[in-house]
Amino acid sequence: LMKVGEQLRDTVRAHVAVNNRAMLDSRIHVALESVDLRPEIMEAYPHELSGGMKQRVCIAMGILLNPKVIIADEPTSALDVVVQRQVMETLKNVQAEIGASVILVGHDMGLMAQFVQRVGVMYAGELVEVAARGAFFASPKHPYTHKLFAALPRPERRGGTLETIPGSVPPLTTIFSGCRFAERCPRAWARCREEVPAWHVASDGHAVRCHLYDPEQAGESGRHRAAASVAPFSTDTGATSPPAGAPLLEVADLKMHFPIRKGVFQRVAGQVKAVDGVSLRLTLGRTLALVGESGCGKTTAGKA
Secondary structure, three states: OOOHHHHHHHHHHOOOOOOOHHHHHHHHHHHHHHOOOOHHHHHOOHHHOOHHHHHHHHHHHHHOOOOOEEEEEOOOOOOOHHHHHHHHHHHHHHHHHHOOEEEEEOOOHHHHHHHOOEEEEEEOOEEEEEEEHHHHHHOOOOHHHHHHHHOOOOHHHOOOOOOOOOOOOOOOOOOOOOOOOHHHOOOOOHHHHHOOOOEEEEEOOEEEEOHHHOHHHHHHHHHHHHOOOOOOOOOOOOOOOOOOOOEEEEEEEEEEEEEEEEOOOOEEEEEEEEEEEEEEEEEOOOOOOOOOOOOOOHHHHHHO
């Protein structure tokens, strides 16, 4: 119910005494431009923005006050790769300007590899591996981390089957008697189910919570570690593409225009051409991708 500009102004006013409206709006314009949004968006309501644009407005709110610590929980999850890079560069610039520290929470390994200095892997409410970025990506240690890396799609695995982890994360109300990952770990043995693993330093600053790296169990541990490589991928899935057939859906020259209203009487002064002349054809068993930058009209086309 509030325009973007008022929400951004409230963010600053809640923490800083600013009496000059022009100075306040100038500060907001800089924050919006840093996430690739024009200042005119301040006059828009949230329902008039795409999902990606809404997310960028929230990120602008987060950096408006030049915080010392930024906790960024999936800050780029709904954004295209172009804007993802811009958002991460913005966070880097904030760090450089005010010395802010960042806790980056997410699933995107590629994003982590480009941005962070240290990585912590969590499972079932606790950290299971902590290392510097270079060491972590060069040589992951924990079996859960191995599984995460094995699930990453790569060009050389095209046509193969991605790794999966059977089961699901246990409820955090569970009373654990051993390793929390034991029931899903392909390299677990009796000790894993009976004893909570301690932290072990596997290499320079690379810590892992796993019995495989217990120096007191060198024989057993070494034998298990030798098998702790990522499982090879099969390139033969046995699957074939469905045959092309008669179209199930045909769309010709789809348009979705929204009126721009101005003045006391809200007369139509123009049109926002959210979708303008889209044609597509979808056949049985096929998947059609609509790809483009945030705000280009993909969701509107899908809804239409």
